[in-house]
Amino acid sequence: MNYFLTEEQQMLRELTRQVAEEKIVPVRAALDEKEEFPHEIMKVLAQSDIFGIFIPEEYGGLGMGSLELCLAVEELSWACLGVSTTYAANALGTYPILLFGSEEQKEKYLPAIAAGKKLVAFALTEANAGSDAAGVQSTAVKDGDYYILNGTKQWITNGGEASIYTVIAITDRSKGPRGASAFIVDKGTPGFSFGKKEKKMGIRASITSELIFEECRIPKENILGREGMGFIVAMKTLDQSRVGVGAQGLGVAQGAVDEAIKFAKQRVQFGKPIISFQAIQHMLADMSTRVEASRALVYAVAKHIDSGAKDFSKVAAMAKVFATDTAMKVTTDAVQVMGGSGYMREYPVEKMMRDAKILQIYEGTNQIQRNVIGQALIKEAVSRENGS
Amino acid sequence: MRIVVDNKLCTGCETCLSSCPYDAIVLKDDKAFINEYCQLCRACLEVCPEGAIKEIETGVGVEDTTDRDSFRGVWVFAEQRDGRIADVSFELLGAGRRLADAREAGLSAVLFGADNSEAERLIHWGADRVYHSEAPVFEHFNDEPYVELLSRLISEHRPEILLTGATPTGRSFFPRVAARVGTGLTADCTSLEIDSETGNLLQVRPAFGGNIMATILCPYRRPQMATVRPRVMKKGQYDKTGTGEILKIKADDIQSKTRVTETIKEVSETMVNLQEADVIVAGGRGLGKIEGFQMLQELAGLLGGAIGASRAAVDEEWIPYSHQVGQTGKTVCPKIYIACGISGAVQHLVGMQSSDIIIAINKNPDAPIFNVANYAIVGDVYEVLPVIIQKLKEVKGI
Amino acid sequence: MKIIVCIKQVPDTAEVRINPETNTLIRDGVPSIINPFDLHAIEAGLHLKSELGGTVTVLTMGPPQAEDALREAISMGADEAVLLTDRAFAGSDTLATAYTMSSAVRTIGFDIILCGKQAIDGDTAQVGPEMAEFLNIPHVAYVGKFEEINAGMLRVQRLMDEGYDVVETSVPVLLTVVKELNQPRLPSLKGKMKAKKSVIKKLTHPDIGTEEKNLGLAGSPTQVKNIFAPEAKKDRKVLTGTPGEQAAQLIEELKSLKCI
Structure with a gap:
């Protein structure tokens, strides 16, 4: 379908698809099997300028927006969600600097990020702070020119591999949600170490680790925004990245549909390719329709964000929910279309199905997303009533 | 001569576009147009439903200025490495004798480096005469001294036909010789015949990765030069009592701008020299795991063969790239090629389809590898090969 | 350091077939690509530039549509691109091509x-060494590794059938490279954008001072007499039965062929 992409957007899509086909598809099964971080692929992405797309030109990036990031994430996810999660988590970790960083912080960090020389991670989640972000227990106590960080972050994507971490910690517990602050922490800072590496069901090419801060002293100029802005930083960051998770769902779902169709054309049963049976055709038709609907929604929301919209929490949540629920459904159906073969690791769809599950969980579960949408609906209804 | 489109007849139907292997026909103002990519292969002539594509004489062609009749004899450039003559040289003496007889001329060999006993072997393998230089500059292979001396010999002795093996050495320096003496060179020939009418050398070679064969002529320039694929030509009769003359050639004044500082024999555990092996046992994606190659290794060991692989197996890192057979790997033509779990993508086939005997083992009865196979075994490699290995051991009494 | 990479746009040969009945070529929908080995040459050029400084110029000879290949090379990082295009070049064999290319260089x-x-369409491997001859410079073919890179001297590994030679050469020099040398990079996004806007320099016969008698057909000593389909296997035997039976039949066949 024609989504009126510009020439540059088409180039970006073409290039990321080329990376996906030539560099990711051949190794994705092995990366999954060995639970191996995709170092080589990260180098390719860096060299192809794909890390720089959403970073302003003055910092060495390409100055593109949300839609372009979605296009890249979609194509990478088409091949492997583990790889695209690594890439997308880098963007997630970078947004706090992009949105709230000082000029000095931007100049210090963004060029290396745009060039793909340094990978970033975003650290909010803790043992007692998942969907309830207010449960954060890590603390940052001011001590002269430093903050002293203590606490443990868990399930941090890119943890250990990233060079830069954007971390949310409590600076003043008495202020409740307004008592959190966001910091940039460099890998190698004394007192900052990594705990266990998680064993996951899917996205096994991505790394998920524990971050441990023990009397970790970070310079006070590493705070993002002002003290007390931590949760605003986190929420705005998640708002910004949410549509990208939708793009991940879109990509993996498209990948699964493509595999299912390819298989159904070749697989002969009862003397005919199974694609000639309506039972299969109808499944493929539903799968494809859902994918196209996801694409339309994800692109529309990304364009809405790029238009400079102020409040897009609701529509971003819609894109995430719809596209990731689609991804789960479509990857599961792809396994079904391919039958026993689909269930075997020889074919890529069982991995896609395992991978897709995380999309309904991370960066705000789909239940939380529905809360966001629901609350926005209430707010809109109230403002309409008040307005009339 | 030139291929042109008659615009009056061309309907712009585009039929010819896809017939051109060189992408030389394009549509211009709704008419077919043949551009400068045209290699005059004439593939398009017959496909045009309107007969609009024609061959015309332009009067432009290679000037026939060479005094062709003054060139006589067939020469084989014998390649040596570490003082030993490569086998392909003896194969070429076999082919060269046949061509020389057809032209009622003599057969000579040229040898740079190596000692006199090697030069004698060329006589035993059929050469009437050997031009031999033992100059130290030929200890290692450097292009420039080879080009310089061979070009001098050509100018002086004027051979009609000059052949060498299509090996890295031959394919590196022969083009320079051709450019130096201003004649044509045909690469990697698989068949050589004399055209009985014209006396020209008909040089057949594969193109497009072996999907197409082409016959090449060099009608107006001499010598007619070709590099010839190893293991294609039959060796001549070896005759220890054969006689001939060995002419020693001086080359003291010849220098090189390149210098070989080391020659390294790759001591990979398998010692692959795929191009020389009589038997190749090759594995593909169908093996499913790296351990499959151990089984292949055992079979290759029993047959005295080398190990090959498809690109898929190399991409899986089951085996190093040096074993890869196919378009982006090596081209091989052993006596026996055993393809195990190789589906037979065209890229692989072009690298091995000229093998004498191809044995294919694959689960999928529709695998394209079976189209080129002499012996087709539809079955699981892991079920069939162990039995073959077992039976081979019995035969060999191991 | 002025680095020139010579490339060729070729049909993806794996797709080219001949119809054995009519002896005509079938290449419906066969895409044109940069000759795969040339991608390694481009990568080598970019690598040498990063070591020695200078510029990378890509050069090809062909019809106007060969511009696509040049733009792809720019998107990988080449600085400029030159297209040699002239009707006078039509029908060039390797010798005439090498003459024309060397004049342009x-x-x-x-x-x-x-x-x-x-190049994977012709598989001749002759144009490079012939160019070096016309330019009267040394060449090293089948370069599989750079051991040492200096402005005045290169030390490289030349792949041979069994192993390799270490070869030192002075500069200027022409190198032909093999797949083992490197892993060609993919285009970059900035490169693609630059390629889109780049002006491809075009050179014709008068621009490069060539002599008409050495160009195209007039300069091509070799001629294609005809093309035909390779012989197909006629005598395929299918070995059937249990794995044991299949194996036994094969052993018998191998015995009859005197292979064991």
């Missing part, structure tokens, strides 16, 4: 010239 200026080891 002389016009552009050069220190190091890189070529892929061969």
Whole structure:
């Protein structure tokens, strides 16, 4: 379908698809099997300028927006969600600097990020702070020119591999949600170490680790925004990245549909390719329709964000929910279309199905997303009533 | 001569576009147009439903200025490495004798480096005469001294036909010789015949990765030069009592701008020299795991063969790239090629389809590898090969 | 350092077939690509530039649509691109091609010239060494590794059938490269954008000072007499039965062929 992409957007899509086909598809099964971080692929992405797309030109990036990031994430996810999660988590970790960083912080960090020389991670989640972000227990106590960080972050994507971490910690517990602050922490800072590496069901090419801060002293100029802005930083960051998770769902779902169709054309049963049976055709038709609907929604929301919209929490949540629920459904159906073969690791769809599950969980579960949408609906209804 | 489109007849139907292997026909103002990519292969002539594509004489062609009749004899450039003559040289003496007889001329060999006993072997393998230089500059292979001396010999002795093996050495320096003496060179020939009418050398070679064969002529320039694929030509009769003359050639004044500082024999555990092996046992994606190659290794060991692989197996890192057979790997033509779990993508086939005997083992009865196979075994490699290995051991009494 | 990479746009040969009935070629929908070995030459050029400084110029000879290949090379990082295009070049064999290319290279200026080891449509591997001859510079074919890179001297590994030679050469030099040398990079996004806007320099016969008698057909000593389909296997035997039976039949066949 024609989504009126510009020439540059088409180039970006073409290039990321080329990376996906030539560099990711051949190794994705092995990366999954060995639970191996995709170092080589990260180098390719860096060299192809794909890390720089959403970073302003003055910092060495390409100055593109949300839609372009979605296009890249979609194509990478088409091949492997583990790889695209690594890439997308880098963007997630970078947004706090992009949105709230000082000029000095931007100049210090963004060029290396745009060039793909340094990978970033975003650290909010803790043992007692998942969907309830207010449960954060890590603390940052001011001590002269430093903050002293203590606490443990868990399930941090890119943890250990990233060079830069954007971390949310409590600076003043008495202020409740307004008592959190966001910091940039460099890998190698004394007192900052990594705990266990998680064993996951899917996205096994991505790394998920524990971050441990023990009397970790970070310079006070590493705070993002002002003290007390931590949760605003986190929420705005998640708002910004949410549509990208939708793009991940879109990509993996498209990948699964493509595999299912390819298989159904070749697989002969009862003397005919199974694609000639309506039972299969109808499944493929539903799968494809859902994918196209996801694409339309994800692109529309990304364009809405790029238009400079102020409040897009609701529509971003819609894109995430719809596209990731689609991804789960479509990857599961792809396994079904391919039958026993689909269930075997020889074919890529069982991995896609395992991978897709995380999309309904991370960066705000789909239940939380529905809360966001629901609350926005209430707010809109109230403002309409008040307005009339 | 030139291929042109008659615009009056061309309907712009585009039929010819896809017939051109060189992408030389394009549509211009709704008419077919043949551009400068045209290699005059004439593939398009017959496909045009309107007969609009024609061959015309332009009067432009290679000037026939060479005094062709003054060139006589067939020469084989014998390649040596570490003082030993490569086998392909003896194969070429076999082919060269046949061509020389057809032209009622003599057969000579040229040898740079190596000692006199090697030069004698060329006589035993059929050469009437050997031009031999033992100059130290030929200890290692450097292009420039080879080009310089061979070009001098050509100018002086004027051979009609000059052949060498299509090996890295031959394919590196022969083009320079051709450019130096201003004649044509045909690469990697698989068949050589004399055209009985014209006396020209008909040089057949594969193109497009072996999907197409082409016959090449060099009608107006001499010598007619070709590099010839190893293991294609039959060796001549070896005759220890054969006689001939060995002419020693001086080359003291010849220098090189390149210098070989080391020659390294790759001591990979398998010692692959795929191009020389009589038997190749090759594995593909169908093996499913790296351990499959151990089984292949055992079979290759029993047959005295080398190990090959498809690109898929190399991409899986089951085996190093040096074993890869196919378009982006090596081209091989052993006596026996055993393809195990190789589906037979065209890229692989072009690298091995000229093998004498191809044995294919694959689960999928529709695998394209079976189209080129002499012996087709539809079955699981892991079920069939162990039995073959077992039976081979019995035969060999191991 | 002026680095020139010679490339060729070729049909993806794996797709080209001949119809054995009519002896005509079938290449419906076969895409044109940069000759795969030339991608390694481009990568080598970019690598040498990063070591020695200078510029990378890609050069091809062909019809106007060969511009696509040049733009792709720019998107990988080449600085500029030159297309040699002229009706007078039509029908060139390797000798005429090498003559024309070397004349162009002389016009552009050069220190190091890189070529892929061969083009996958013709598989001749002759144009590179012939160019070096016309330019009267040394060449090293089948370069599989750079051991040492200096402005005045290169030490490289030349792949041979059994192993390799370490070869030192002075500069200027022409190298033909093999797949083992490197892993070609993919285009970059900035490169693609630059390629889109780049002006491809075009050179014709008068621009490069060539002599008409050495160009195209007039300069091509070899001629294609005819093309035909390779012989197909006629005598295929299918060995059936249990794995044991299949194996036994094969052993018998191998015995009858005197292979064991």
